[in-house]
Amino acid sequence: MSEQDEQRQIDELFALIRELHGDKQADDLVNSFTAVFAAHENADERASIIEYWLGFYRLRKYKRIKKRRRPTYQERITACSACSYPASHRHHLWDVAMHGENRVTIQLCANCHELHHLLYNALVKTSNYSRDLAQHLLTSGVKVDVATLILGWCLATIRYEAANGWVDERRATMEWVERRLNWSMIVEANNS
Numbered sequence: 001m002s003e004q005d006e007q008r009q010i011d012e013l014f015a016l017i018r019e020l021h022g023d024k025q026a027d028d029l030v031n032s033f034t035a036v037f038a039a040h041e042n043a044d045e046r047a048s049i050i051e052y053w054l055g056f057y058r059l060r061k062y063k064r065i066k067k068r069r070r071p072t073y074q075e076r077i078t079a080c081s082a083c084s085y086p087a088s089h090r091h092h093l094w095d096v097a098m099h100g101e102n103r104v105t106i107q108l109c110a111n112c113h114e115l116h117h118l119l120y121n122a123l124v125k126t127s128n129y130s131r132d133l134a135q136h137l138l139t140s141g142v143k144v145d146v147a148t149l150i151l152g153w154c155l156a157t158i159r160y161e162a163a164n165g166w167v168d169e170r171r172a173t174m175e176w177v178e179r180r181l182n183w184s185m186i187v188e189a190n191n192s
Contacts, residue, residue, distance in 0.1 A: 147186070
């Protein structure tokens with residue numbers, strides 16, 4: 001590795017340290033690394049040290065980006081967007097694990113939130129367990145308009161993921177919903 005490449009990596013490492021730590025702690029860490037680099041004259045040893053610590057701090061930054069924020073009081077007392085229950089969870093339509101904390105959210109009560117995840121898993125991950133639970137919930141008193149609204153949000157998420165090439169676009173079709181969930185039978189059972 002050239003001296004210029006090494007310096008570029010050291011600069012990146014120090015920038016990550018300063019981004020992830022308070023001023024005093026960052027200064028102490030930068031000084032420690034400077035002393036370590038000065039003690040190692042072998043280019044391969046220096047490259048190995050830099051590579052290890054760059055990987056370490058890149059992972060810490062990634063974990064910080066992906067960390068969820070706590071819901072606010074206002075979010076907790078906001079009514080469910082599907083059934084109007086007076087307390088709700090913040091549901092990320094764009095998955096936190098894939099996209100990190102984001103503002104693409106809706107407020108759902110615990111039951112509607114669970115139903116959304118069950119529908120998603122039944123349709124995208126073809127989970128029979130989720131399908132069976134979703135069918136049970138859908139035939140046990142969930143109103144058709146609420147279920148249809150949740151299914152619509154679920155399908156919108158699947159269409160977004162399909163547009164980005166993450167899932168098969170056929171998973172967002174009503175034919176697939178019918179095949180996996182027997183949707184027309186659920187609607188008919190709830191209307192009678």
